[in-house]
Amino acid sequence: MKETIGSFVRRYRIYLSIVGAVLLIVFPVTLGTPYLIQVMVLVFIYIVLASSLNLITGFTGMFSLGHGAFYGIGAYTSAILALGLGLPFWVTMPLAGIFAALIGAFIGLATARLRQTFLVFGTLAFGEIVRIVIMNWPDLTRGPFGIPGIPAPTIFGFSLKGYASYYYLVMVFMALSVFAIYRLYHSRVGRAWVAIREDETAAATMGVPVFGYKILAFSLGCLFAGLAGAFYAHFVTYISADQFSVTESFLILTMVAVGGTGSIVGPIIGAVILIVVPELVRFLAQYRAVFYGLLLIVVMVVKPEGIAGVKAIFMRAPGSIGFSHKRKKPAALGSEASQ
Amino acid sequence: MSDGIAASDGSRNLLEIRKVKKSFGGLAAVNEVDLTAAEGKIHAIIGPNGAGKTTFFNLITAIIPADSGTIVLDLGDGPLNIEHLPTHRISELGISRTFQNIRLFSYMSVLDNVMAGTHGRYRQFVWAAISRNRRYRSDEQQARDLSLALLEKVGLVDKKDEYARNLPYGEQRKLEIVRALAGDPRILLLDEPAAGMNNRETEDLDGFIRQLSREGLTILLIEHDMKLVMNLADVITVLDHGVKIAEGNAAQIQNDERVVEAYLGKRRYA
Numbered sequence: 001m002k003e004t005i006g007s008f009v010r011r012y013r014i015y016l017s018i019v020g021a022v023l024l025i026v027f028p029v030t031l032g033t034p035y036l037i038q039v040m041v042l043v044f045i046y047i048v049l050a051s052s053l054n055l056i057t058g059f060t061g062m063f064s065l066g067h068g069a070f071y072g073i074g075a076y077t078s079a080i081l082a083l084g085l086g087l088p089f090w091v092t093m094p095l096a097g098i099f100a101a102l103i104g105a106f107i108g109l110a111t112a113r114l115r116q117t118f119l120v121f122g123t124l125a126f127g128e129i130v131r132i133v134i135m136n137w138p139d140l141t142r143g144p145f146g147i148p149g150i151p152a153p154t155i156f157g158f159s160l161k162g163y164a165s166y167y168y169l170v171m172v173f174m175a176l177s178v179f180a181i182y183r184l185y186h187s188r189v190g191r192a193w194v195a196i197r198e199d200e201t202a203a204a205t206m207g208v209p210v211f212g213y214k215i216l217a218f219s220l221g222c223l224f225a226g227l228a229g230a231f232y233a234h235f236v237t238y239i240s241a242d243q244f245s246v247t248e249s250f251l252i253l254t255m256v257a258v259g260g261t262g263s264i265v266g267p268i269i270g271a272v273i274l275i276v277v278p279e280l281v282r283f284l285a286q287y288r289a290v291f292y293g294l295l296l297i298v299v300m301v302v303k304p305e306g307i308a309g310v311k312a313i314f315m316r317a318p319g320s321i322g323f324s325h326k327r328k329k330p331a332a333l334g335s336e337a338s339q
Numbered sequence: 340m341s342d343g344i345a346a347s348d349g350s351r352n353l354l355e356i357r358k359v360k361k362s363f364g365g366l367a368a369v370n371e372v373d374l375t376a377a378e379g380k381i382h383a384i385i386g387p388n389g390a391g392k393t394t395f396f397n398l399i400t401a402i403i404p405a406d407s408g409t410i411v412l413d414l415g416d417g418p419l420n421i422e423h424l425p426t427h428r429i430s431e432l433g434i435s436r437t438f439q440n441i442r443l444f445s446y447m448s449v450l451d452n453v454m455a456g457t458h459g460r461y462r463q464f465v466w467a468a469i470s471r472n473r474r475y476r477s478d479e480q481q482a483r484d485l486s487l488a489l490l491e492k493v494g495l496v497d498k499k500d501e502y503a504r505n506l507p508y509g510e511q512r513k514l515e516i517v518r519a520l521a522g523d524p525r526i527l528l529l530d531e532p533a534a535g536m537n538n539r540e541t542e543d544l545d546g547f548i549r550q551l552s553r554e555g556l557t558i559l560l561i562e563h564d565m566k567l568v569m570n571l572a573d574v575i576t577v578l579d580h581g582v583k584i585a586e587g588n589a590a591q592i593q594n595d596e597r598v599v600e601a602y603l604g605k606r607r608y609a
Contacts, residue, residue, distance in 0.1 A: 180469045187468030188479070191447070191455040198444035204426035205400055205436055207459025207522055220465070262446070311446040 024171060028164040037163040041235055043275045044167075044174040045228050050255040050267035051181050052224030057253070057313055058261035059185060060217040061197030063116060065249045066107065066123035069130035070222040072244025074100045074229025076134060076141060079150045079239055089153030093230040100226020101219040108218030112211060127246050134241040146240025150233050170231050177224050182264050184220070193217050194262070197311075247289075254292050258299045260309025269307050350377045352413065353557050354434075354526060359398050359408030359422075361391075368394040370581040371408065376526065381548065381558045383572035385565075385592075387601060391581040392561045393439055396528050399559075400436050401426045414525060431459040435524035437515045439531045439561070445504035449495055449514060452503050453486035456521030489517045493547070509540045516547070526557045533564045541567055569593070577601065 009016060028037050053067045078096035081087045087095075111122040134141045141147065152161040153169065160166050184190050192213050195203035204210050233239050251274065259270020274295075278288050304312035354376040361369045369391040376382050384392050397403040399410060401424060410422040412432060421429055435456075444452050461482060467475040490496040493513045498506060503514060512532060519527060529548070533541045545567055552558055562568050568575060569589040577585040577592060579601040585592055592598055 183469045183471065184465065187475075188454075188458060188461055188463055188482070189465060189468050191451055192458055194447055194451070195444050195455045195458075198446060199442045201402055201426075202438065202442040202444065203455070205402070205430050206456050206518070207427050207430040208455075209425070209427045216465070 025168075028167050032164065032167070034163050037167050039275065039279050041163070041167055041170050043272055044170045045232050045235075046252070046255060046271040046275055047174050047268050048177045048224055048228040048231075049252045050259065050271045051178055051264070052221040052228070053252050054256045054261060054263075054267040055181055055184070055193075055224075056217050056221035057256055058263070058266070058309070058311075059190060059193040059197060060214060061313075062112065062214060062218065063120045063253075063313070064123040064218070064221070065120055065246065065253060066127040066130075067221070067225055067252045068244050068246065068248030068250075069127035070100045070104055070225040071229040071232070071248065071252075072130060072134065072239075072241070073103055073222075074226030075233035075239050075244065076147070076229070077226065078230035079147045079233045080140060082151055082234070083147065083149070089151070089230075089234055093153075093227060093234075096230035097223045097227035100229065101223035104222025104225075105215055105219035107222075108215040112214040112218065124246060124249070127249050131241050131245050134244075141241070144241070146238060147233075148238045150237045150239065152237070153234055166235055170235070173227070173231055177227070178264065178268070181224070185264060189213075189216070197262075251292065254296050257306055257313060258295055260306030261313045262305070262310030263308050266306050266308040266310075350379055351415075352376065353378045354399075354559075355409075355411040355413070355418075356399070357409045357411070359395070359410065360406045361394055361398055361403060362406055367581045369398060369405075369578075372578065372581070372583050374576055374583070376557055376559060377574075378557050379552065379555055380573040381552050381560060381571050383560045383562060383568045383575045384578060385562065385568055385575060386578035389580075390578040390601075392578055393530055394581075395578065396436060396530055396559070396561065399429075399528065400434060401429050412526075427459070430522060430524075433523070433525035434528065435519035435522045435526070436528035437512075437519050437530055437532060439534065441508075441511050441515050443503040443511055443515055443518070446502055448500050449490065449503055449506065450483075450486055450499035452514060452518050453489055453521045454482050456518040457482040457486065457523075459522050486521055489520055493517055508535055512536065512544075513547075520551075524556070526559065527551065528559045528561075530561045531563060532560070533562055533567050545570060 027040065032040075049067065049071060053064060056062050056064050056067075074096040077099045078089070078092040081092040081095060082089065107123070107126055111119055111126075114122050135143055137143065138145075152159050152166070154160065158165075160169055192203065192208045195206060195208055196210055196213055200210050229244075255270035255274050256267050257270070258273060259268065260266025274292065278285070278291060284291075299306060303309075306312075352375050354374075356372065356374040358371040358373060359369055360367065360371050372391075372395060374382075374384075384395065386392055394403065398405045401422075405422055408422065409420060411418045412421045412434070413419070414433060419432070421432065424432075444455060447455065461478045463475045463478055487496060487499065490499055493516075495506075495510060495514060495517070498510070503511065506514060512535075516527075516529065516532065532548075533544055536544060541564060548558060548560070548571055560568070560572065572589060575587065575589060575592045576583060577595070577598050584597045584601060585595045587595070
C-alpha cells in the first residue's frame, strides 16, 4: 500500500503538482470562506516553519527547540520596524529574516558544538530567554500587552488587506521558500549538511568545514523562520510573546517529526496535518495538546522517521521492541555500528 | 625544513612526518614517530593491535590534534606545515582517507556519498545552489560524471541509487575507497581496507590498490593481512606500543629481530 502510493505519486508527480497548484490558486475564489482562507494562510506559514526547522534538524541533524523564538524574533522585528519607523512591509520583512538569521548564527556559534540532548536544552533555554526578554522590555515590545495594529502590506499602492490577497502573498512566499530549500538540499551544500548528520568526522575528511556548515544551516533555517514571522505578524495584525513560546517550538518540531525528517514533503505533510486536523475538530479544542502528544508517540513507535521521512531524529535503542524495527544485517558488519 | 630531500631512488617526498607524538593520559599512543612517504609509493604501516597505527592516521588527518611534532606536505610548490590545519583543509590539500570501521554516510545514496566526497573540489555556495546558475550546473554535472566514472571503476554504478547502508560489507569497503578518491587526493590513507574480506575480495583489492598506485597516487596502508602487505608495499613501517621499531622493504622486515619479537614475543633461550 505504502509502495503503491509512493510510486503513484512519483510517476504522476508533474500532473499532481499542476493539479495541486491549480486547486490552491482557485481555492479562495471558489470554496474559500474567510475562515478557510485563514486556516490555509496558517498552513502555508507553518509549512515554511516546519521546512526550515527540517533544514536544521532533518538535514543537518541538529535538534532545535528554539525555532518558535526565531519565528517570534521575525514577527516582532517586522512589527516594531513597521510601527516605530513606518517602514513598508517589503523593507521590514527581509530585515526580520536577516535579523533572525544573525541571531541564529550567534546562537549557532554558541550551541553548534553541543550534541543531541545538550543542544535540545541549549535551544530550549534560548527560546525561553527570548520570550522573557519580550515580556520585560516594554519600551520596545510593549511587554505583556503585545503589539496591535500591525499594518497590512501594500503592493503598488494597493493594500493587501483582504484574506484572499494575503492568501496569494503567503502562498508565493511558501512556494519560494520550499523551492529554495529543495534546491539547497539537492546541491553541494545540502550534501554537506546530510554528510554532517550522518558522520561529522567522515564529512570533515571529505573537505566539509563542519562547524561552518552547521552555523550556515542554523542561520538559514532561522532566516526562513524570521521571514515567516513577518508574514504572520502582518497577517494577524496583533502579536504577543505567548504566541512564540516553547509550545510553538514543540509544535513545529512535532510537524517535522510526524511528517518526516530529512525529506522535502515530510514537513509539508506534518504542517498540514497538525494545523488542519485540530481545525476539523474545533469542539475538542482543549484537547489539542493531547492530540499533538499522542500523534507524536504513535509516529515515534510505528514509523520513527515520520510519514515521509528519510531518517529518524530520535533513534530507538538497539534491541528494544518496535513494530517497524527491522535489522538488515548483523551489527558487527553494519556501518551503523561504527565508532 | 624539508626542502627537496630526495628519496633514495630519486622520487620526491610528498609527506614528511617528524617526531609526532600523542599521549592519552600517561600512555603515549604515538611516540615521536617519523615517517616519510615518497611520491607514487605504497607505504604500509603494520604492528600488533594497539600499536598506535590508527591514531597515527588520525594525527595526519587532524582528527586528533598531535601533542608535538611536525607534518610537512610538499605537493611540488614548496613545503607546507599541515600539523595545525583543520581536517577539512588537509582534505582539500589532497590527503584523503578511509576508516577502519567503515564510516559511510548511511542514509545517503551511493552516488551522493561519492558526490559528497567531491566537496572540497568545488566552491559553489548557497546562492549558486538556489539559482542554479550556469557555473553551478556545469560543476554539478562534472561532479556527477566523475563520481559515476569512479563507481563504474569498482562496479557499483548499478547500485548508485541505493542507500549506502544497504550495500553488502565488501561493497561498503569499496564505496568508502571510492568516496575518498572523489576528492582527487594526492595521498590516500587506507585503514585496514582488507578487514573482513575473503581471499577473492582481497585479491581484487590488491589489484585495485596497484592500479591506483600506477596512476600516481601515493598510498599509506594500515593492514593486518600480511600477504597483502608483503605483496604490495614498497616500504613497510612497523609500530609497536606507539614507537617505530623498524622500517624497510618486505624482506628486511620479515628478518628483523625486533619485529619478530613484537609479534611473537622474545625468544627466551637465544
